[in-house]
Amino acid sequence: xxxxxxxxxxxxxxxxxxxxxxxxxxxxxxxxxxxxxxxxxxxxxxxxxxxxxxxxxxxxxxxxxxxxxxxxxxxxxxxxxxxxxxxxxxxxxxxxxxxxxxxxxxxxxxxxxxxxxxxxxxxxxxxxxxxxxxxxxxxxxxxxxxxxxxxxxxxxxxxxxxxxxxxxxxxxxxxxxxxxxxxxxxxxxxxxxxxxxxxxxxxxxxxxxxxxxxxxxxxxxxxxxxxxxxxxxxxxxxxxxxxxxxxxxxxxxxxxxxxxxxxxxxxxxxxxxxxxxxxxxxxxxxxxxxxxxxxxxxxxxxxxxxxxxxxxxxxxxxxxxxxxxxxxxxxxxxxxxxxxxxxxxxxxxxxxxxxxxxxxxxxxxxxxxxxxxxxxxxxxxxxxxx
Amino acid sequence: xxxxxxxxxxxxxxxxxxxxxxxxxxxxxxxxxxxxxxxxxxxxxxxxxxxxxxxxxxxxxxxxxxxxxxxxxxxxxxxxxxxxxxxxxxxxxxxxxxxxxxxxxxxxxxxxxxxxxxxxxxxxxxxxxxxxxxxxxxxxxxxxxxxxxxxxxxxxxxxxxxxxxxxxxxxxxxxxxxxxxxxxxxxxxxxxxxxxxxxxxxxxxxxxxxxxxxxxxxxxxxxxxxxxxxxxxxxxxxxxxxxxxxxxxxxxxxxxxxxxxxxxxxxxxxxxxxxxxxxxxxxxxxxxxxxxxxxxxxxxxxxxxxxxxxxxxxxxxxxxxxxxxxxxxxxxxxxxxxxxxxxxxxxxxxxxxxxxxxxxxxxxxxxxxxxxxxxxxxxxxxxxxx
Numbered sequence: 001x002x003x004x005x006x007x008x009x010x011x012x013x014x015x016x017x018x019x020x021x022x023x024x025x026x027x028x029x030x031x032x033x034x035x036x037x038x039x040x041x042x043x044x045x046x047x048x049x050x051x052x053x054x055x056x057x058x059x060x061x062x063x064x065x066x067x068x069x070x071x072x073x074x075x076x077x078x079x080x081x082x083x084x085x086x087x088x089x090x091x092x093x094x095x096x097x098x099x100x101x102x103x104x105x106x107x108x109x110x111x112x113x114x115x116x117x118x119x120x121x122x123x124x125x126x127x128x129x130x131x132x133x134x135x136x137x138x139x140x141x142x143x144x145x146x147x148x149x150x151x152x153x154x155x156x157x158x159x160x161x162x163x164x165x166x167x168x169x170x171x172x173x174x175x176x177x178x179x180x181x182x183x184x185x186x187x188x189x190x191x192x193x194x195x196x197x198x199x200x201x202x203x204x205x206x207x208x209x210x211x212x213x214x215x216x217x218x219x220x221x222x223x224x225x226x227x228x229x230x231x232x233x234x235x236x237x238x239x240x241x242x243x244x245x246x247x248x249x250x251x252x253x254x255x256x257x258x259x260x261x262x263x264x265x266x267x268x269x270x271x272x273x274x275x276x277x278x279x280x281x282x283x284x285x286x287x288x289x290x291x292x293x294x295x296x297x298x299x300x301x302x303x304x305x306x307x308x309x310x311x312x313x314x315x316x317x318x319x320x321x322x323x324x325x326x327x328x329x330x331x332x333x334x335x336x337x338x339x340x341x342x343x344x345x346x347x348x349x350x351x352x353x354x355x356x357x358x359x360x361x362x363x364x365x366x367x368x369x370x371x372x373x374x375x376x377x378x379x380x381x382x383x384x385x386x
Numbered sequence: 387x388x389x390x391x392x393x394x395x396x397x398x399x400x401x402x403x404x405x406x407x408x409x410x411x412x413x414x415x416x417x418x419x420x421x422x423x424x425x426x427x428x429x430x431x432x433x434x435x436x437x438x439x440x441x442x443x444x445x446x447x448x449x450x451x452x453x454x455x456x457x458x459x460x461x462x463x464x465x466x467x468x469x470x471x472x473x474x475x476x477x478x479x480x481x482x483x484x485x486x487x488x489x490x491x492x493x494x495x496x497x498x499x500x501x502x503x504x505x506x507x508x509x510x511x512x513x514x515x516x517x518x519x520x521x522x523x524x525x526x527x528x529x530x531x532x533x534x535x536x537x538x539x540x541x542x543x544x545x546x547x548x549x550x551x552x553x554x555x556x557x558x559x560x561x562x563x564x565x566x567x568x569x570x571x572x573x574x575x576x577x578x579x580x581x582x583x584x585x586x587x588x589x590x591x592x593x594x595x596x597x598x599x600x601x602x603x604x605x606x607x608x609x610x611x612x613x614x615x616x617x618x619x620x621x622x623x624x625x626x627x628x629x630x631x632x633x634x635x636x637x638x639x640x641x642x643x644x645x646x647x648x649x650x651x652x653x654x655x656x657x658x659x660x661x662x663x664x665x666x667x668x669x670x671x672x673x674x675x676x677x678x679x680x681x682x683x684x685x686x687x688x689x690x691x692x693x694x695x696x697x698x699x700x701x702x703x704x705x706x707x708x709x710x711x712x713x714x715x716x717x718x719x720x721x722x723x724x725x726x727x728x729x730x731x732x733x734x735x736x737x738x739x740x741x742x743x744x745x746x747x748x749x750x751x752x753x754x755x756x757x758x759x760x761x762x763x764x765x766x767x768x769x770x771x772x
Contacts, residue, residue, distance in 0.1 A: 001628040003401020008394070014644070015389020209625035212609040212633045219601025226597065239595035242387040246645065247598045255641065258400070259632065 001210050001259035008254050010146045011172045014246065016238070018176050019050040019136055022093070023058030025172040029132045030090025034083060035062040036104050037095040039069060042138060045182045051095050051136055063087045065107075071275050071282070072099040074118055074154045080107035081117065084131070091132040094170075097191075098142025098282075101135055102150035105168045108133050109150075118154055121161035128167055135173035139183060140245045141191030141283060143198060143252030145173035153276050158360060160276035175249065177241040185235065188244075189338050190283025192228040195248035196221055196331075197267060197286040203308065204294075205261040205369040206301055216256045218311045223247045225312070225334065232338060266368035267293045270378055273360035278349050287340035288347050291332035292384035297371045298324050344385045354382045387596050387645035394640050396532045397558045400632065402624070404562050405436040405522055408479070409444030411558040415518045416476025420469060421448040422490050423481040425455060428524060431568045437481050437522055449473045451493075457661050457668070458485040460504055460540045466493035467503065470517070477518040480556075483577075484528025484668075487521055488536035491554045494519050495536075504540055507547035514553055521559035525569060526631045527577030527669060529584060529638030531559035539662050544746060546662035561635065563627040571621065574630075575724050576669025578614040581634035582607055582717075583653060583672040589694065590680075591647040591755040592687055602642045604697045609633045611698070611720065618724060652754035653679045656764055659746040664735050673726035674733050677718035678770035683757045684710050730771045740768045 013021050026033060035051070042048040055062055065080045084092065084107055094104040108131040110117030119125035135145045144150065148168040153160040180188070203217045224247050230240035250256070257263060270293070271285035298305040306320035309327020313334075317323035332342050341347040349357075362375045371377070399407050412419060421437070428434040441448055451466045470478065470493055480490035494517040496503030505511035521531045530536065534554040539546040566574070589603045610633050616626035636642070643649060656679070657671040684691040692706035695713020699720075703709035718728050727733040735743075748761045757763070 001625055001632070003404060005397065005399050007397035011391065011393035012644075013391050018389060209629070211612065212606065212629045212636070215605025215609050216602055216636075219605045220598065223598040223601050239387055242645070243595070243597045246387070250598070250602075250641075255636075258398075259628070 097139030140248035483525030526634035
């Protein structure tokens with residue numbers, strides 16, 4: 001196990017009916033906020049009404065920014081920064097999933113930065129100041145509700161990049177599992193794939209002797225698998241939903257990342273090129289890329305891949321090599337069975353455009369910890385996605 | 387799963403050689419601190435020198451309170467409050483395990499309270515203000531380095547009581563596993579038993595549908611068991627030590643307690659009577675009491691006791707009843723095998739003084755969540771400790 005610093009100050013308020021707590025949490029920080037949401041589902045499912053009621057009851061006024069889309073874009077962030085400055089808001093309230101939260105984190109950082117906030121994504125600006133951020137989570141996937149990371153796409157340059165700062169942890173995140181009852185089924189599945197990928201990016205970074213972290217990781221994945229299977233049949237099962245929601249948050253709140261080498265993150269890097277170019281759902285992209293990445297790199301740490309196979313998929317095998325290979329197949333098969341794409345074709349990505357993806361990914365190569373990947377490696381992994 | 391609020395602001399700095407970071411963490415909070423430690427082991431193993439060097443290098447002066455003993459006492463707390471006030475310190479630095487940390491938390495709270503700080507333990511005073519607390523951990527057991535709880539014994543009234551407040555979370559805790567290489571073996575074992583008990587108090591509180599929390603809990607216990615077994619043979623195994631240290635912190639940092647009913651805590655309550663009366667090590671007392679409590683109450687939730695048996699001790703059984711009973715025996719046998727007492731006699735507690743223990747415990751009865759316990763129940767559980 002490696003040395004580490006861990007601190008996660010985000011306050012989580014979890015449970016049915018808890019959105020009503022929002023106003024009293026925001027009030028000590030701001031009397032006027034920028035309220036950010038997506039393309040209107042929060043108006044249909046009642047969440048918008050609950051949020052605005054709670055703000056009003058606590059005397060918090062708000063201006064709005066709506067229309068944040070999946071794979072959120074820099075232009076929307078800039079629109080938000082303008083409004084936030086013009087209206088001189090004291091905090092940002094994100095009502096949505098990772099796309100909305102990450103848009104808010106970037107607006108909150110950009111509020112205090114005179115240059116182009118894209119600088120934070122390309123290493124030219126270190127975010128140390130941010131407006132306070134509050135979250136009402138409506139889809140579990142990215143874990144952004146309890147961490148300091150944000151992923152944004154620059155439409156002009158086709159770059160889907162990220163930053164991570166201590167200043168960007170939400171002050172408070174409200175997680176009401178019941179608001180996810182009405183999600184389109186594919187969004188629950190995409191969220192599950194994203195959360196599993198987060199756990200595995202950390203799990204497979206090559207750090208030895210991380211037993212406690214591996215135990216936590218495997219427990220999170222088993223819970224995600226079991227809860228997702230229940231929700232496919234019964235989307236309104238509160239307890240399955242609650243277990244999935246909290247697992248997806250824990251997947252990337254830092255706890256299972258302590259003592260490791262920072263995570264591998266190659267699959268995320270490759271997937272970010274897919275969604276930057278083809279605007280596919282991140283979770284679906286990961287279901288395609290992750291098993292292919294595993295196949296390409298598992299020989300770097302056969303014992304660890306065998307451990308995952310045995311602990312999560314109950315694989316029995318003669319040796320670690322066989323277990324590792326079977327485990328990778330099991331994960332891919334699970335993605336397929338629940339209804340996610342596992343090939344480029346199934347994700348509607350033209351197989352003859354692999355070079356475009358390699359070129360996009362090469363803006364970030366080399367990446368990866370378990371195995372350092374260069375454009376040629378990315379090409380080979382993409383071939384394994386066919 | 388139940389609704390919950392979770393926030394744990396403590397910053398953890400983990401790893402070999404990290405004590406040198408103490409001074410720079412304390413400096414922004416205080417230029418003069420009260421430095422508290424136990425009965426001198428920190429002077430023998432070099433930790434005291436590392437701590438004072440780091441403080442001096444950062445211009446932080448200190449006054450000292452030494453001699454804190456296991457089952458820490460109120461008189462020592464009062465001595466500390468006097469010094470802290472007289473010297474007008476700005477923070478408290480705990481160098482030790484749970485006894486030292488809990489003494490510091492109580493001094494830090496008492497600093498701002500005009501009455502008798504024992505009031506906080508008997509519900510007459512709600513702690514909302516505290517001096518900032520910094521921890522250098524030298525023995526893993528109580529988890530106090532990353533939570534808001536404190537347990538103190540009032541020698542006059544023979545009450546071993548506790549409080550838990552948001553104001554009492556340490557600002558920073560430094561966990562260097564290598565400083566525990568030189569611990570007497572029994573202290574590592576006592577710490578392991580205490581940490582396991584914390585996980586199980588939460589695990590067995592009767593809340594249904596807590597899969598993610600149970601997965602985390604079982605993973606923590608399996609890691610504690612495996613790491614402890616390694617350390618019995620090789621006390622200087624850094625990775626086993628690191629896994630045990632971090633597991634013991636996670637056992638009571640709140641994560642695996644989210645979504646539950648607050649924990650049962652009956653075994654802790656009964657054990658606190660044992661150590662208040664006979665000054666035995668808390669971990670050893672728990673090794674005696676916990677399996678007896680399990681035997682007495684398991685019928686309240688047979689399926690959960692069976693789950694523990696299967697997931698942690700790989701018990702195979704025809705049915706849940708058989709599994710549950712076997713699992714309880716396995717835990718008791720594990721405590722016995724590693725060298726902890728599992729009966730009153732082995733813990734050197736006179737069997738004919740059970741009534742004294744029942745009487746002491748009756749100051750707190752009824753307690754327990756899975757089964758509400760009254761003095762007669764406590765007596766029956768103590769009989770099962772024979």
